[in-house]
Amino acid sequence: MKLDDVRREYLQKGLKRSELDEDPVQQLEKWLGEAANLELTDNTAMTLATVDADGQPSQRVVLLKQLDQDGLVFYTNLNSKKAQDIKANSKVSANFAWLPLERQVKIQGVASRISNAEAFKYFVSRPRNSQLAAWASNQSQPISSRQVLKNAFEQMKSKFSDGEVPLPDFWGGYRIKPTLFEFWQGGGARLHDRFQYTPSAFGWDINRLAP
Structure with missing residues (x-):
């Protein structure tokens, strides 16, 4: 090019x-x-x-x-x-x-x-998954793999499985x-x-x- x-x-x-x-x-x-x-x-x-x-x-x-x-x-x-x-x-x-x-x-x-x-x-007003992602991501910090992020997301899904997701x-x-x-x-x-x-x-x- x-x-x-x-x-x-x-x-x-x-x-x-x-x-x-x-x-x-x-x-x-x-x-x-x-x-x-x-x-x-x-x-x-x-x-x-x-x-x-x-x-x-x-x-x-x-x-x-x-x-x-x-x-x-x-x-x-x-x-x-x-x-x-x-x-x-x-x-x-x-x-x-x-x-x-x-x-x-x-x-x-x-x-x-x-x-x-x-x-x-x-x-x-955000979609629930976006709310959970806000909790799961330690934004701008190094992580060893994408799996670490996915695991954190799943943990947040379990933690807030009942009721509303609070504002971090x-x-x-x-x-x-x-x-x-x-x-x-x-x-x-x-x-x-x-x-x-x-x-x-x-x-x-x-x-x-x-x-």
Whole structure:
């Protein structure tokens, strides 16, 4: 495979300033809705970037579970690598990439823990096997084999065979409070359209960026 020969033109559509909502959260909701309407696989998936105490960046894909004016919410094991990074440096970045639509959205912000009540409300809505998996996985820690994980899962099934699965004290959610949004739409000849939202005294300033 000759990597430098891999390319294509982005010709679906452009993006005009007049098409953008003045509120970046509503604009993100619009694009999320369009991705959902096309039934794109994992349309709520976002790449989350964190930085540890030594300044080493790390990325992984998480699922967006709530979006409103307070921010973007995702859930995780509170002992995971991402959680430890956020504890050391709460500044994060997230990226949605809907490649069939030739679109990306970048969000920068600050992550903080949501309340246990919010986490519980979401946890009880999850499929039972997902609840059990949260108990079984010591996320980000080395394990000797997949069988170890399967055994732990079976142990949790037995332990909680009667009644509801409780919320683990090591599991919860984070809310990203955005400080910047960037909406990207692919364009022909690499003349992409980029618009950046930054906070202002009266809402958000919107500026076009060179591609």
